[in-house]
Amino acid sequence: MSQPFVTILDDEPQIRAMLSDALTEAGFRTASFARATEFEAALAHATPDVCLVDLGLPDRDGLALVHRLALESGAAIIIISGRAQVQDRVTGLELGADDYIIKPFDPTEVVARIRARLRVSRPKGNDHQTARFNGWTAHFDRYILEDDTGEETAFSHAEGEVLRMFLEAPKRLISRQQMQENLGGAAGESFDRAMDVRISRLRTKLREDPKNPRLIKTIYGAGYIFLGNVSWG
Template sequence: MTTAHVAILDDEPEIRKILSQALQEAGFQTSSYARATEFEAALRRFTPDVCLVDLGLPDRDGLALVHRLALESGATIIIISGRAQVQDRVTGLELGADDYITKPFDPAEVVARIRARLRKPVAQGSASPQIARFNEWVARFDRYVLIDDQGQETPFSHAEGEVLRLFLESPKRLISRTQMLDALGGSAGESFDRAMDVRISRLRTKLGEDPRNPRLIKTIYGAGYIFLGDVGWT
């Protein structure tokens, strides 16, 4: 199995050192960057499996960078930030981050969060089907895009893709929050629930759903969700 590569973007040298050491001891490959410009230049040469991104960058707005990564990259995106307000967490998740860790942190927790995020990736090589067709839509997990019946493409993030794939692999079956937690990894609680709410809301928007009466992703209050489309994989 190929060792996962974690890219670390933080302007604090000590943070980069602590994270690199903990991740390398856990068996990950790492690369570290102090500035967004260096980080973005590196991403033109390779795509890491995970990006750890600090929001307080000296040369770029961290949230804007997270949003662009979510749209253009298939990497798992984890924000590591000193901003501990609930609204900062919500904004980060809404912009496409997979997880949000506040400083100060325990390096072991960061390693555990990364392992949880990588436990069930959206696609795992050529053995996994990459294209799903449902109703008037095509979902391409090799390119992270939704394509409508007019050929218009709408990108989705890695985090959104995890949830979408879970629905498409279990159509017309109830998926509970507990099942989502088991399948996607993470820690039970308000943070996980909020992350799922955000991702499902974004998927509904991209699928043109009426939020008051969605026809594809139905909420069964107190139980979970059901995806009502007819799905075929290639």
């Protein structure tokens, strides 16, 4: 297996150097960028496994960039920011980030968080990249949902993690605690709200009636259950 590739986008050279050194020592390949324009240009030629993104960028709104990455890239997205307010963390997760690390930080914590994200992205026991259910096909290698007419709808890496979790455990109750354990991240209001947003977006992409969804059911006070018939291959 090739070394995972991590991109670092931060306008502070000391931060870039510290993260690059720690990640290289931990066995990752890295590329560092000071500006969003350079980073976006590089994405046209390489696909990272994980993107570390600072929100305070000189040439682009960091949250807008995170949102675009979540919709268009297959990478896990980890925000690294000096913004410590709960609302900033909630907004970052709602826009599609997978994790949020507050500056100042220990680089070993960043390495551990990246490894945790990659473990989630490559679940044990099921390396299939295609699942079929109720007239839909989920292509996890391309982050695409395809309906029975061939029409395609993109989903984000974060939405894909939630969808895969449901598809690997159909017709079984998944509690909030199980979701937190499976997907990583700190339990609490920001995690719960991020999950609600991701599930809402998945329901929209699956053309569910929000008042009476057929596939992803909310069991109030207990969690969620996926009612589809799933086949992998």
